[in-house]
Amino acid sequence: MARLNQIIAVEKGAKGRAQREIADVLRTLQKPALLSGISRVYRPKDDEGETLPPESTKVQVRSEDALRDVAKSLTRLFDVVATKDWANRDARADVVVDGRTILAQVPVTYLLFLEKQLAELHSFVDKLPVLDSAESWTYDESQDVWRTDPVETSRTKKVPRAHVLYEATEKHPAQVEAFTEDVIVGTWTKVAFSGALPARRVNELRDRVDRLQSAVKYAREEANATEVDDRQAGDAIFGYLFA
Template sequence: MARLNQIIAVEKGAKTRSQRELTDIYHALQKPALLSGISRTYRPKDEEGETLPPESTKVQVKAEDALRDAAKALTRLFDVVATKDWANREARADVVVDGRTIVESVPVTYLLFLEKQLTDLHTLVGKLPVLDAAESWSYDEGQDVWRTEAVETARTKKIPRAHVLYEATDKHPAQVETYTEDVIVGTWTKVAFSGALPARRVNELRDRVEKLQSAVKYAREEANAAEAPERHVGEAVFAYLFS
């Protein structure tokens, strides 16, 4: 008795072969000359007349034969696919990660679906934004985001000043030099917030997805190793169609 993975392996070849044979049959049926035959004999008017050899062309393609050939070409394919699909109904396996059963008795068709979805999830996790490692982050429960420690920076303002170089006298006015001075007028307190994730969390999620991917692949292989009793449906189908 074949196993499901063996049936899956031969299915593609069976499809290709039957498609090729059907194409050949179809093309042959489109050539009227192959379906036509003729027989001609010549009889002179009298005994003195010229005699000519008979002419004949045989029928090379018969429609009924073409139907039988089509049935033969497709019967094997019908049986292979039926064997696979019937086996798929019974092929199941548990998805187990680190000894823990995540999902029990999963059909092989669903395992294939799950495998595709996990590939997409792996891509998503790989694109998750990560908190800037140059900052020190803590979780703000109230705002449900990550935040940094408050950092204070001074705000300065340029204030004009005057410096007397020479005092005024009765003969000369005072000489004054003007300049500006940066004076602290306040303090900025900055806190950065982020919706990104710590690198540790992203790595943990990636590891979980990859472990589950491996478990699903293992389960698929196990399910595909199930026995696949042969199913014969093609003969019944074509016995009805072309009888």
């Protein structure tokens, strides 16, 4: 069993580590290339047409994985602060969202901490990448990413042609004009992939953060303003937020 001063000593380090890890996640999510994938398959127009190898890139980063990483990073911090605050709790109140008690008998100091963290989480959710609304996306269970419907585009090749301006006569040779013509020789089939989130998912997450923020503020208003038992609050919080 730890002492309160030991918990206070490790709190600053846990907070700094969580902030660095979240910053790393956000930097990764701001790189569209890591969230995007593509598959292109070429089909020649006929058996004599040129064959080209398929092209593909895989989605390297998935936003749902980022949410889990953030939850993991913050859970330790939330637990450390919960252990400290519960040890000195005097004023406390329940955090209730839509009749559901998320956390019971929360000290006012921890409610203040939650308000700050939820404000930062709100900012994080606002920065989550959203699927391009100009595309029609479906979820690909086999690859655990979103994908678009296949789109076919033609591949053309310039073919030399000749046009006879004047036919040959006994006195004059034929006059011929050379030109090139774009001829369809095959078809590209393109499918785009993405590790971003649907807008409805981001809106749902934002709504959950908003509701929890309101509940925490209400609980703080309701609350009055050593050895410790370890507390686990992070799993309960992120079990609700990112469910």
